[in-house]
């Protein structure tokens with residue numbers, strides 16, 4: 464009775480099922496689930512992992528048994544890079560996580576706070592549009608432009624100023640993201656841990672953590688010395704610390720760890736979403752046309768799209784949903800871990816079991832989405848009330864339940880107004896075939912190759 468009873472693909476000694484994951488684990492796991500079921504058991508090395516691959520299975524984990532599965536597995540990499548997991552995203556479930564979460568949702572990422580950064584978004588989008596205009600009729604790297612935009616917006620919101628391309632900061636964030644996505648032999652096959660050590664990984668992680676700490680320390684100090692009136696994340700967190708207003712003490716490393724969360728959770732995810740939206744629209748000119756018609760009708764005579772204009776753009780919202788369905792930026796979510804023994808569909812699951820929810824597979828379930836589940840067809844969302852806010856399990860690109868993404872409003876508000884401005888201000892032409900685009904590796908799935916496009920301006924400037 465006290466062992467797992469889920470169906471499992473056969474595994475090898477030592478590595479378990481790791482050899483079956485391949486370059487794109489979300490795809491391989493989806494394929495395996497067709498044979499072994501919506502809840503299957505795999506072994507990553509010696510570590511048992513339950514993989515949930517359908518909306519129903521996700522509901523079991525993230526709703527029915529949400530409280531049980533709300534923890535995170537320990538990860539040496541996260542501990543090294545993220546202040547001993549004192550950030551929110553990798554903290555185990557418990558009092559500390561609850562406190563970090565409440566500080567974030569109340570003081571940093573609430574609708575009211577997101578609204579207050581409207582000016583920042585508008586200015587940065589203006590600069591982006593100018594940059595695109597300057598490229599004239601030559602092909603430009605849109606991936607890079609989008610990545611700068613999200614980095615600049617999050618820098619200004621979190622740190623009060625930009626640390627853009629050409630600064631160490633951008634290089635450091637890229638390095639951090641790469642290292643967080645590193646697959647480590649040691650975490651799954653414990654007695655092979657020395658391989659990571661020999662390959663120098665530990666030293667590299669330590670260097671990244673130290674580089675960040677030095678920089679963040681300087682940034683926090685600058686804020687302490689300043690007037691504190693800018694209301695960026697660091698100012699807000701320092702005020703919370705000073706006033707001791709949340710009923711617990713928030714220390715220096717917690718402040719730095721929460722700041723890192725915004726970059727780790729918010730930058731690549733946000734830019735890659737626009738990148739996939741543009742990729743799909745370029746591959747489906749009829750959808751691009753319909754979207755442009757909507758945006759240009761609503762914004763007739765205007766030189767740019769405002770956040771108020773976007774509210775009525777039904778087709779735009781359908782394009783966003785369809786892209787999140789086919790290209791969830793974090794396709795395997797962030798791993799969860801159970802805190803107690805639990806029965807899951809008559810299967811016994813001991814405390815401490817890791818769970819992966821395959822959002823990519825859920826987005827492509829034929830049972831939900833029909834026989835054209837792999838086709839980009841925003842129209843399918845027009846008469847459907849299903850939204851991605853964590854209630855409708857067939858569409859949960861931001862997760863659901865206690866661990867759901869707290870940055871969802873921040874991300875969606877930015878995404879809609881960026882996309883609307885891009886298709887409003889320019890006509891787009893692709894420089895390559897956009898129908899079968901290769902995916903990157905890592906935990907955030909981007910395009911493997913940058914998106915090169917030619918933009919022709921449609922707005923006449925005074």
Ligand code: HEM
Nearest residue numbers: 551552724725728729732733797861862866867868870874
């Ligand atoms: C399109 C953009 C984004 C997508 C698709 C996305 C998706 C996700 C997903 C799938 C999770 C894991 C949920 C779970 O484990 O159950 C997550 C967690 C998280 N996200 Fe996002 N996210 C986005 C943007 C952001 C932004 C802008 C921020 C912050 C500024 C952010 C901060 C976080 C944090 C802190 C967590 C961890 C929550 C926890 O463990 O309690 N995300 N996100």
